[in-house]
Amino acid sequence: MMMIFPYLVNELKFLRHINPLTQFSNVLTKHGCKVTFLHTEFSHKRAKIAAGYAQDNNLKGCSNINFVTLPDGLDPEDDRSDIVKLLVSMERSMPLLLPKLIEDINALDVNNKITCIVVTISMGWALQVAHKLGIKGAFLFPFSATTSASVYCIPRFMHDGIIDSDGIPTKKQEIQLSPNMPMMDTKNLPWVSLGKIFFDNIVQDVMHNMELAEWWLCNSAYDLEPGAFSISPKFLPIGPLIESDNNNNKSSSFWQEDTTCLEWLDQQQPQSVVYVSFGSLAVMESKQLKELALALDLIDKPFLWVVRTSNDDNKGNNTYPNEFHGSKGKIVSWAPQKKVLNHSAIACFISHCGWNSVIESVSSGVPFLCCPFSSDQFWNKSYICEVWKVGIGLDKDENGFISKEEIRKKVEQLLQDETIKERSLKLKQVIRNNLVEAGQSSKNHQMYNAVRNFFHLTKLLSVQ
Template sequence: MSSCPHFFVMPYPILGHMNPLLQFSHVLATHGCKITFLITEFNQKRMKSETDHLGEHIKFVTLPDGLDPEDDRSDQPKVILSLRSTMPSKLHKLIQDINALGCDNKITCIVVSKNIGWALEVGHELGIKGAFLWPASATTLASFESIPRLIDEGIIDCQTGLPTRRQEIQLLPNSPMMDTANLPWCSLGKNFFLHMVEDTQSLKLGEWWLCNTTCDLEPGALAMSPRLLPIGPLMQTDTNKSWFWKEDSTCLYWLDQHPPQSVVYVSFGSLALMDPNQFKELALGLDLLNRPFLWVVRPNIDNNNNKETSDSYPHEFHGSKGKIIGWAPQKKILNHPSIACFVTHCGWNSIIEGVCGGIPFLCWPFFSDQFLNKSYICDVWKVGVGLEKDENGLISKGEIRKKVEQLVGNEDIKARSLKLKELTVDNSAEGGPSSKNLEKFINWAKDYNGYGDLF
């Protein structure tokens, strides 16, 4: 076997999965590994030339996702079903074609994200070992692993995954209490729950479960299995490009004009949709702040299916103290000295970036694992506060103003944020735990030949 491992990296085709797997690929490439990175033909058209800067060690290949051009790719159950039904045979042939190019080109290991555990089955059929990079928190993975136990204990229904009654449970020692109504699959429907049960079984073919986290962030979850290998924070790489939307870098110059810890940064990631009434309430809440704000308003975030959102702002909204952009160079923003706090949907990638910036969080979760992530921020790490809905189910403009002022003025939260930053970033430094784990993984890929009982 070649001393230079060849990894075939295959993310589920949404930004929250593609980014961490690309970041991981970049890290592997800096260690001399060869990378073949699979993207869908649809995403290749969206990306255009954004991959050109990634260097010769990362080669991109494509396969069709099985959907028609006009299909709605924000419909995740449809995407999951299409990939599962159309892609395995194509993936099998693609890997065979790559391996046929010569001994030095043979794939050493397949690395996938969740929702495509079947790809590890394809690798297994071809005699190629596999690993799994989990793009959310290790605790969320623990929740999926706990599904059989939760069913046996009568906590959730075996067909729908919904709680038999609402209660608070603790999945693991040293993890936050969790409202059963906020289990990661509850907001995504029966079909998604059944898919995740099947997918989690397939993912057990991955001999390592890599996580973009650290032992300091999630000690209880990482003790769950010897397969789990924390390699975070992955965001400490030079990969800083957006895949799908053009970043507005003018905001960095705008931030330069503001005093330290003065600007409220607002962003809800790549998938979250907001009710038009809630969107207007947020706009008015930002207007009420007696401080500047930087607000990322992604096309269609207001759930109106419009290409532009300018008609969605309330007439009384001025925005004179703020700057509104379509997409942001988020890592650079969260490391800018002028940022005071981060109003976030609590997606794991954003949390890792915020933690590494030492930024306090104002939590606004929408679905899935985001409620659990909020619990870590507010109840375990204590580096943020949550927003509460009113009797109409909206987060009011007054609540937004009150919580921003409460958060920005809290020196204890800021001090804990800076301490958590130090603990987290040190993990990926040379000689740190995550750095050693990464070296362990690469050496395994070099030396381990065939399937065996690692555990």
């Protein structure tokens, strides 16, 4: 039996981690594994209220998945947006409770005891508990294998003087994680834009606990990042995790999806719609949003635009300019993205390059216009534009904004580039091949074989 434990900080960051964990849980059950999915009590309650029980409805259809909860140690009225406070409370209180929970779960079914704990970042203390109990553990990274490998390389970066003890680059330079990987600018190291508190309390915690894990699971495919997977045999590609929440038309989203956009797409011409979405976390500055809005008016194409409200409820961030018409498009607050990207009407994707969106888009053969905001998104853009060559970047002007003229020009350039379209479709086929069990070369690292091997390795190790 697997125990799945996500990184729970708040509902926005939670979503980024819960989707691949939900999909991974469903995949595991297809291979005969029973899964216990562990939430904090507070986050489980908030997620259920926010999504109308979407998460439970998605997973309760599987008899091999069971939900359990533990308190996070804070009072109900405490501020859980204080990341450090929450993490300290969880690490102080939950390790004391987890052994008893595991004992109780094992007692209910002695023939299906927990043999492995799978955690995401900042939950490394759960691996420490598992280690003491003789249970194997694994990290599941919701990022690219390249981003995950950069965390593994932190001691080397410090030793070589590339970063200081706070994770800050010591000088402007480009580096390679391994000889067969692209050059990366150190200013875009994934943790740099998140600050010292994040580096000290999350990144270094992951780095220290990685050695306790038997495997480092990545929602990626060997064909996408072969260099990253060559850095350590512990890296195991289990992606793309894109199929499981399509079953029975269910979704793992924690926000209500506006499915009317699918009906609207049905009325559009094939490969005619510009899809725009910047994920669950990124919120544009008011000026940039206005430039984007005016650009969509300038482009002679219909558009589907996902516009989320600001994280701080500052509605002014979503104020459209008076001259914005929007007559050719449709604006929604949240969309069923995988279905959108697989719709024949979609021509391209203007994206923040978050890894979940990257995986979903390359698996759908949709070309990118890249607009990264922070963290690993810049490295993801490098793969899209320079390695896979299935998209182009949007450049900022001298004031740090992407102008409406730049957006219009790049959209037109992308839609006229048949080479990028062909490469996108070829990459789609390569990635989709990772979902096929039969007929694949033994050289391919497929999701099916990776998950099956992971499951069997766990069973074997549990009896050693």
